[in-house]
Amino acid sequence: MSRPNPEIPSLPQASPILALLRELITRRSLTPEDAGCCELIAGRLQPLGFICEYLNAGGVTNLWAVRDQGAPLVVLAGHTDVVPPGPRERWNSDPFVPTLRDGWLYGRGAADMKSGLAAMVCATERLLTRREPRASLAFLITSDEEGHARHGTRHACEVLRARGVQPQYALIGEASSLERLGDRIVIGRRGSLGCDLRVFGKQGHVAYPQRADNPIHRLAPMLTELIATHWDDGTEHFPPTSLQISNFNAGTGANNVIPGHADLVFNFRYCPASTAASLRQRVDAVLDHHLARYDADWWHSGEPFYTAPGLLVGAARGAVRAVTGLDPELSTGGGTSDGRFLAPLGAQVIEVGPVNASIHQVDERIEIADLERLCEIYLHLLLTLV
Ligand SMILES: [Zn+2]
Incomplete structure (x- = not known):
């Protein structure tokens, strides 16, 4: 130098x-x-x-x-x-x-x-x-x-x-x-791809779970799978694609109510080894496997x-x-x-x-x-x- x-x-x-x-x-x-x-x-x-x-x-x-x-x-x-x-x-x-x-x-x-x-x-x-x-x-x-x-x-x-x-x-x-x-x-x-996810269940009393459908219980195994997924290996000049969950909100505040829905926000910072479309497709497959009803609102803020x-x-x-x-x-x-x-x-x-x-x-x-x-x-x- x-x-x-x-x-x-x-x-x-x-x-x-x-x-x-x-x-x-x-x-x-x-x-x-x-x-x-x-x-x-x-x-x-x-x-x-x-x-x-x-x-x-x-x-x-x-x-x-x-x-x-x-x-x-x-x-x-x-x-x-x-x-x-x-x-x-x-x-x-x-x-x-x-x-x-x-x-x-x-x-x-x-x-x-x-x-x-x-x-x-x-x-x-x-x-x-x-x-x-x-x-x-x-x-x-x-x-x-x-x-x-x-x-x-x-x-x-x-x-x-x-x-x-x-x-x-x-x-x-x-x-x-x-x-x-x-x-x-x-x-x-890196590119940036995000998703606002709302998972629907059925609200009910915690004492009668058979009459409710707990969206948090559906979310938990889905999250585990998303977090553990290896998206790609990166490229010579880019680190591997990473997914981060930035928000997770659920619950009515009462301790005896199963909530009717749960909300999640996550974001990909992705390298050219993946595309926005391929990442969405892979996430959709995980969501469909674990969830009965959901709304996924995707935003793609940059290639x-x-x-x-x-x-x-x-x-x-x-x-x-x-x-x-x-x-x-x-x-x-x-x-x-x-x-x-x-x-x-x-x-x-x-x-x-x-x-x-x-x-x-x-x-x-x-x-x-x-x-x-x-x-x-x-x-x-x-x-x-x-
Ligand atoms: Zn600046």
Whole structure:
């Protein structure tokens, strides 16, 4: 492992990335509010030759900014919305007043992911002062990634698909690093499939079980079988599919009543060795075996996506190595991301961004020196791709 590149200067407090990040944090963009973040970014992109358009829906702001030079098309993607800060008194400074302390910038969104946005915008500015790209560049920025995500990148990608827009590469500036900037990049995510299950029985007195049908007793062996099932072995880059039960509710509160129904919520995080359809089929077989009457309400919130090591992953690795000296781990861990909507457009998708240790927490922060390095990583990556 080599040392960080000494040629990259430490960040002066008046740096353009820091200034842009501070302006973004000041805007209270709680999901699905954008609070003017996209307008601020569009104001930076327009002078660079980007055509900016809003693909808004359902109260969500979606900025689509394109600098069209023909194929290939590289999309820089991200979100302006942030999760609620929680109680103000648990923060050492106001979450919406960006505050510098000991080489760190504190504020909601400092890591997830307003720093990624600021660094991507500034990297694009730097690229265009160096040379004219040989490819099209676009920004796709939404204000609904942390919430239901129905009207955000999902909606924008549906509009783009209808127009025949086909990005080759997508870079998402999500906080992908674990301990140090660049120690990990994300090259895929598992799929998510969930089910709200209601099991019906017949209510009755516990003293007369022959006149009732206890749904909890039906559920218990079914649960044992579901929990013990081996769904698949995973793949080279994905852990095996896992099923987790998140809610189990039954009972009237009285100690002498067999309830009429029981409710269960479970969720699969699945790898490409299984499909949503195959998992449903296997669960249905277990339900039919154990249960007499039930309602299963399935929700599929994302296909898995995976970008095999190739040009994009290689470019990202090279960029991280050049700037930080680290050889990043290639990961498919964590929850879902908006990459699930970009990948079906045909794009190779990766996530490269700051350290995620403080995301969604109080005193969310980013090391100031990492801001400049992140911008340089994006610039290196863009210079290879376009
Ligand atoms: Zn995020």
